[in-house]
Protein backbone atom coordinates (compact mmCIF):
# COMPACT_ATOMS: atom_id res chain seq x y z
CA UNK A 640 0.00 0.00 0.00
CA UNK A 641 1.32 3.43 -0.87
CA UNK A 642 1.43 6.20 1.71
CA UNK A 643 -0.59 9.34 0.89
CA UNK A 644 1.44 12.51 0.59
CA UNK A 645 1.75 14.55 3.75
CA UNK A 646 -0.48 17.56 3.12
CA UNK A 647 1.05 19.65 5.94
CA UNK A 648 4.47 19.09 4.47
CA UNK A 649 3.21 19.95 1.00
CA UNK A 650 1.91 23.18 2.43
CA UNK A 651 5.37 24.69 2.37
CA UNK A 652 7.45 22.50 0.14
CA UNK A 653 7.46 22.95 -3.58
CA UNK A 654 9.37 19.82 -4.44
CA UNK A 655 7.12 17.30 -2.77
CA UNK A 656 4.53 16.70 -5.38
CA UNK A 657 2.56 13.49 -5.60
CA UNK A 658 3.35 10.52 -3.48
CA UNK A 659 6.53 10.52 -1.44
CA UNK A 660 7.08 6.79 -1.81
CA UNK A 661 6.62 6.95 -5.61
CA UNK A 662 9.67 9.18 -5.78
CA UNK A 663 11.58 6.85 -3.48
CA UNK A 664 11.43 9.42 -0.66
CA UNK A 665 10.24 8.44 2.77
CA UNK A 666 8.54 11.56 4.15
CA UNK A 667 9.39 10.54 7.73
CA UNK A 668 13.09 11.03 6.90
CA UNK A 669 12.76 14.35 5.12
CA UNK A 670 14.50 17.23 6.87
CA UNK A 671 13.96 20.98 6.40
CA UNK A 672 16.65 23.05 4.65
CA UNK A 673 16.86 26.69 3.73
CA UNK A 674 17.99 26.89 0.10
CA UNK A 675 19.59 30.02 -1.38
CA UNK A 676 18.09 30.58 -4.84
CA UNK A 677 19.99 33.69 -5.94
CA UNK A 678 22.69 36.14 -4.98
CA UNK A 679 26.20 35.67 -3.67
CA UNK A 680 25.48 32.39 -1.89
CA UNK A 681 23.32 30.86 -4.64
CA UNK A 682 23.18 27.06 -4.35
CA UNK A 683 24.08 26.95 -0.66
CA UNK A 684 21.70 25.16 1.68
CA UNK A 685 21.46 25.31 5.43
CA UNK A 686 19.95 22.51 7.53
CA UNK A 687 17.15 23.84 9.75
CA UNK A 688 18.01 21.64 12.68
CA UNK A 689 16.85 23.94 15.50
CA UNK A 690 13.45 25.51 16.14
CA UNK A 691 14.59 29.08 15.59
CA UNK A 692 17.16 30.45 13.16
CA UNK A 693 18.24 34.08 12.87
CA UNK A 694 19.13 35.06 9.31
CA UNK A 695 21.63 37.91 9.00
CA UNK A 696 24.56 39.12 6.96
CA UNK A 697 27.34 38.36 9.44
CA UNK A 698 28.90 35.08 10.43
CA UNK A 699 27.49 35.46 13.95
CA UNK A 700 23.95 34.85 12.55
CA UNK A 701 22.62 31.27 12.71
CA UNK A 702 22.31 31.48 8.95
CA UNK A 703 24.75 33.99 7.50
CA UNK A 704 23.89 35.20 3.99
CA UNK A 705 26.50 37.24 2.13
CA UNK A 706 24.44 40.21 0.99
CA UNK A 707 25.22 43.77 2.13
CA UNK A 708 21.53 44.76 1.93
CA UNK A 709 20.68 42.27 4.68
CA UNK A 710 20.72 43.53 8.27
CA UNK A 711 22.94 41.97 10.92
CA UNK A 712 19.87 40.30 12.52
CA UNK A 713 17.42 40.45 9.67
CA UNK A 714 14.64 37.91 10.27
CA UNK A 715 13.72 34.85 12.27
CA UNK A 716 12.75 31.55 10.71
CA UNK A 717 10.83 29.38 13.19
CA UNK A 718 10.20 25.70 12.52
CA UNK A 719 7.69 23.86 14.64
CA UNK A 720 7.20 20.32 13.46
CA UNK A 721 6.14 20.86 9.88
CA UNK A 722 4.99 24.46 10.26
CA UNK A 723 7.34 27.27 9.30
CA UNK A 724 6.98 30.96 10.16
CA UNK A 725 9.05 33.89 9.06
CA UNK A 726 9.32 37.06 11.16
CA UNK A 727 11.06 40.30 10.28
CA UNK A 728 13.33 41.62 13.05
CA UNK A 729 12.98 45.33 12.26
CA UNK A 730 15.41 44.96 9.38
CA UNK A 731 16.41 48.06 7.43
CA UNK A 732 15.30 46.78 4.01
CA UNK A 733 12.44 44.51 5.03
CA UNK A 734 11.53 40.85 4.67
CA UNK A 735 9.40 39.75 1.72
CA UNK A 736 7.37 36.65 0.92
CA UNK A 737 6.39 36.41 -2.74
CA UNK A 738 7.51 40.05 -3.01
CA UNK A 739 5.08 41.30 -0.35
CA UNK A 740 6.62 42.86 2.74
CA UNK A 741 5.76 40.89 5.87
CA UNK A 742 6.22 41.30 9.60
CA UNK A 743 5.21 37.73 10.56
CA UNK A 744 4.05 35.18 8.07
CA UNK A 745 3.36 31.43 7.81
CA UNK A 746 5.19 29.91 4.85
CA UNK A 747 3.07 28.21 2.16
CA UNK A 748 3.59 26.12 -0.95
CA UNK A 749 6.00 27.73 -3.45
CA UNK A 750 6.70 30.70 -1.18
CA UNK A 751 9.78 32.67 -2.16
CA UNK A 752 11.48 34.56 0.62
CA UNK A 753 13.46 37.68 -0.27
CA UNK A 754 15.84 39.53 2.00
CA UNK A 755 18.13 42.13 0.45
CA UNK A 756 18.78 40.93 -3.11
CA UNK A 757 18.71 37.27 -2.09
CA UNK A 758 15.86 34.83 -2.76
CA UNK A 759 15.44 31.75 -0.58
CA UNK A 760 13.00 28.92 0.00
CA UNK A 761 12.41 26.26 2.62
CA UNK A 762 12.65 22.80 1.13
CA UNK A 763 12.43 19.28 2.50
CA UNK A 764 15.02 16.72 1.49
CA UNK A 765 16.57 13.47 2.53
CA UNK A 766 19.88 14.24 4.30
CA UNK A 767 21.67 12.10 1.69
CA UNK A 768 20.19 14.30 -1.10
CA UNK A 769 21.35 17.44 0.71
CA UNK A 770 24.88 16.01 1.10
CA UNK A 771 25.19 15.15 -2.59
CA UNK A 772 23.76 18.54 -3.65
CA UNK A 773 26.24 20.27 -1.34
CA UNK A 774 29.09 18.24 -2.86
CA UNK A 775 27.98 19.30 -6.36
CA UNK A 776 27.76 22.93 -5.25
CA UNK A 777 31.29 22.79 -3.82
CA UNK A 778 32.74 21.00 -6.84
CA UNK A 779 31.36 23.73 -9.11
CA UNK A 780 32.18 26.76 -6.96
CA UNK A 781 34.91 26.11 -4.40
CA UNK A 782 38.64 25.65 -4.89
CA UNK A 783 39.28 22.30 -3.24
CA UNK A 784 42.70 23.20 -1.82
CA UNK A 785 42.06 26.62 -0.29
CA UNK A 786 38.27 26.33 0.22
CA UNK A 787 37.62 29.79 -1.21
CA UNK A 788 35.64 30.47 -4.42
CA UNK A 789 37.18 29.29 -7.65
CA UNK A 790 37.77 31.60 -10.60
CA UNK A 791 34.56 30.77 -12.49
CA UNK A 792 32.36 31.21 -9.44
CA UNK A 793 34.10 34.51 -8.74
CA UNK A 794 33.53 35.80 -12.27
CA UNK A 795 29.77 35.17 -12.21
CA UNK A 796 29.32 36.61 -8.71
CA UNK A 797 31.55 39.57 -9.47
CA UNK A 798 29.43 40.37 -12.54
CA UNK A 799 26.33 40.49 -10.30
CA UNK A 800 28.17 42.85 -7.95
CA UNK A 801 29.30 45.00 -10.83
CA UNK A 802 25.71 45.29 -12.15
CA UNK A 803 24.51 46.27 -8.69
CA UNK A 804 27.24 48.94 -8.41
CA UNK A 805 26.41 50.26 -11.86
CA UNK A 806 22.70 50.60 -11.00
CA UNK A 807 23.56 52.44 -7.79
CA UNK A 808 26.68 54.25 -9.01
CA UNK A 809 28.50 52.83 -6.02
CA UNK A 810 32.16 52.13 -5.45
CA UNK A 811 33.87 48.85 -6.22
CA UNK A 812 37.39 47.75 -5.31
CA UNK A 813 39.30 44.88 -6.90
CA UNK A 814 42.46 43.66 -5.17
CA UNK A 815 44.85 41.23 -6.83
CA UNK A 816 47.14 39.44 -4.35
CA UNK A 817 50.05 37.32 -5.53
CA UNK A 818 52.50 35.28 -3.44
CA UNK A 819 56.07 36.46 -4.06
CA UNK A 820 58.73 34.17 -5.51
CA UNK A 821 56.40 31.24 -5.17
CA UNK A 822 58.41 29.14 -7.61
CA UNK A 823 61.33 29.45 -5.17
CA UNK A 824 59.03 28.46 -2.28
CA UNK A 825 58.21 25.25 -4.15
CA UNK A 826 61.81 24.67 -5.19
CA UNK A 827 63.24 25.25 -1.70
CA UNK A 828 60.58 23.67 0.53
CA UNK A 829 58.63 21.34 -1.76
CA UNK A 830 55.28 21.51 -3.48
CA UNK A 831 53.34 20.31 -0.42
CA UNK A 832 54.83 23.13 1.65
CA UNK A 833 53.80 25.51 -1.15
CA UNK A 834 50.26 24.14 -0.94
CA UNK A 835 50.23 24.81 2.82
CA UNK A 836 51.33 28.42 2.22
CA UNK A 837 48.40 28.86 -0.20
CA UNK A 838 45.94 27.46 2.37
CA UNK A 839 47.33 29.80 5.05
CA UNK A 840 47.17 32.77 2.68
CA UNK A 841 43.50 32.05 1.92
CA UNK A 842 42.74 31.94 5.66
CA UNK A 843 44.55 35.23 6.30
CA UNK A 844 42.70 36.98 3.47
CA UNK A 845 39.35 35.56 4.59
CA UNK A 846 39.95 36.72 8.16
CA UNK A 847 40.66 40.29 7.04
CA UNK A 848 37.48 40.60 4.97
CA UNK A 849 33.82 41.12 5.74
CA UNK A 850 31.53 38.17 5.07
CA UNK A 851 29.86 40.10 2.24
CA UNK A 852 33.15 40.67 0.37
CA UNK A 853 34.23 38.23 -2.33
CA UNK A 854 37.47 36.24 -2.19
CA UNK A 855 38.60 33.72 -4.79
CA UNK A 856 41.65 31.83 -5.93
CA UNK A 857 42.18 33.43 -9.30
CA UNK A 858 45.23 31.49 -10.50
CA UNK A 859 47.93 29.21 -9.10
CA UNK A 860 49.37 31.51 -6.43
CA UNK A 861 47.07 34.46 -7.06
CA UNK A 862 43.96 35.54 -5.14
CA UNK A 863 41.39 38.17 -6.05
CA UNK A 864 39.21 40.20 -3.67
CA UNK A 865 36.16 42.30 -4.52
CA UNK A 866 34.91 44.88 -2.04
CA UNK A 867 31.78 46.98 -2.38
CA UNK A 868 31.22 50.48 -0.95
CA UNK A 869 34.62 51.05 0.56
CA UNK A 870 36.59 54.27 0.04
CA UNK A 871 39.86 54.24 -1.89
CA UNK A 872 41.71 55.17 1.34
CA UNK A 873 40.09 52.34 3.31
CA UNK A 874 40.90 49.87 0.52
CA UNK A 875 44.57 50.86 0.58
CA UNK A 876 44.62 50.60 4.39
CA UNK A 877 43.12 47.11 4.17
CA UNK A 878 45.65 46.04 1.53
CA UNK A 879 48.51 47.31 3.73
CA UNK A 880 47.08 45.44 6.73
CA UNK A 881 46.89 42.22 4.70
CA UNK A 882 50.45 42.68 3.43
CA UNK A 883 51.76 43.19 6.97
CA UNK A 884 49.79 40.26 8.39
CA UNK A 885 51.30 37.98 5.74
CA UNK A 886 54.78 39.38 6.39
CA UNK A 887 54.48 38.68 10.13
CA UNK A 888 52.77 35.31 9.77
CA UNK A 889 54.87 32.21 10.41
CA UNK A 890 54.08 29.77 7.63
CA UNK A 891 54.83 26.21 8.72
CA UNK A 892 54.83 22.87 7.03
CA UNK A 893 55.94 19.89 9.13
CA UNK A 894 59.15 21.16 10.76
CA UNK A 895 59.82 23.77 8.10
CA UNK A 896 59.33 27.51 8.52
CA UNK A 897 58.64 29.13 5.18
CA UNK A 898 59.15 32.87 4.67
CA UNK A 899 56.46 34.32 2.45
CA UNK A 900 55.28 37.74 1.34
CA UNK A 901 52.46 39.10 -0.79
CA UNK A 902 52.34 41.72 -3.52
CA UNK A 903 49.03 43.53 -3.99
CA UNK A 904 47.63 45.66 -6.79
CA UNK A 905 44.30 47.36 -6.31
CA UNK A 906 41.84 49.59 -8.07
CA UNK A 907 38.84 51.44 -6.62
CA UNK A 908 36.26 52.95 -8.97
CA UNK A 909 32.86 54.55 -8.70
CA UNK A 910 31.08 52.44 -11.30
CA UNK A 911 29.46 54.42 -14.09
CA UNK A 912 28.31 53.85 -17.63
CA UNK A 913 31.25 53.24 -19.96
CA UNK A 914 33.22 51.09 -17.53
CA UNK A 915 33.40 47.26 -17.45
CA UNK A 916 34.47 44.91 -14.67
CA UNK A 917 37.35 43.82 -16.90
CA UNK A 918 38.63 47.42 -16.94
CA UNK A 919 38.82 47.45 -13.13
CA UNK A 920 40.43 43.98 -12.95
CA UNK A 921 42.96 44.95 -15.63
CA UNK A 922 43.90 48.15 -13.78
CA UNK A 923 44.35 46.20 -10.52
CA UNK A 924 46.45 43.64 -12.41
CA UNK A 925 48.67 46.39 -13.88
CA UNK A 926 49.16 47.72 -10.34
CA UNK A 927 50.14 44.19 -9.20
CA UNK A 928 52.68 44.04 -12.01
CA UNK A 929 54.19 47.30 -10.73
CA UNK A 930 54.25 45.94 -7.16
CA UNK A 931 56.32 43.00 -8.43
CA UNK A 932 58.58 45.23 -10.53
CA UNK A 933 59.15 47.67 -7.67
CA UNK A 934 60.48 45.00 -5.33
CA UNK A 935 57.50 42.81 -4.20
CA UNK A 936 56.03 42.72 -0.66
CA UNK A 937 54.27 45.99 -1.47
CA UNK A 938 50.94 47.54 -2.40
CA UNK A 939 50.46 49.54 -5.60
CA UNK A 940 47.36 51.50 -6.57
CA UNK A 941 45.92 51.51 -10.09
CA UNK A 942 44.86 54.85 -11.55
Ligand SMILES: Nc1nc2c(ncn2[C@@H]2O[C@H](COP(=O)(O)OP(=O)(O)OP(=O)(O)O)[C@@H](O)[C@H]2O)c(=O)[nH]1
Nearest residue numbers: 818819820821822823825830831833834859860931
Ligand atom coordinates in the same frame (compact mmCIF):
# COMPACT_ATOMS: atom_id res chain seq x y z
N1 LIG B 1 52.62 24.39 -4.44
C1 LIG B 1 51.89 24.89 -5.43
N2 LIG B 1 52.46 25.66 -6.37
C2 LIG B 1 51.71 26.17 -7.33
C3 LIG B 1 50.32 25.95 -7.41
N3 LIG B 1 49.83 26.60 -8.48
C4 LIG B 1 50.87 27.22 -9.06
N4 LIG B 1 52.02 26.98 -8.37
C5 LIG B 1 53.38 27.42 -8.67
O1 LIG B 1 53.50 28.81 -8.48
C6 LIG B 1 54.69 29.22 -9.20
C7 LIG B 1 54.47 30.60 -9.76
O2 LIG B 1 55.67 30.98 -10.34
P1 LIG B 1 55.87 32.32 -11.14
O3 LIG B 1 54.65 32.62 -11.97
O4 LIG B 1 57.18 32.20 -11.87
O5 LIG B 1 55.92 33.44 -10.08
P2 LIG B 1 56.78 33.60 -8.75
O6 LIG B 1 57.89 32.59 -8.63
O7 LIG B 1 55.81 33.63 -7.62
O8 LIG B 1 57.43 35.00 -8.95
P3 LIG B 1 56.75 36.42 -8.75
O9 LIG B 1 55.26 36.25 -8.92
O10 LIG B 1 57.34 37.27 -9.82
O11 LIG B 1 57.12 36.89 -7.38
C8 LIG B 1 54.95 28.16 -10.26
O12 LIG B 1 56.16 27.50 -9.96
C9 LIG B 1 53.77 27.21 -10.12
O13 LIG B 1 54.16 25.87 -10.32
C10 LIG B 1 49.73 25.10 -6.41
O14 LIG B 1 48.53 24.83 -6.39
N5 LIG B 1 50.56 24.62 -5.43
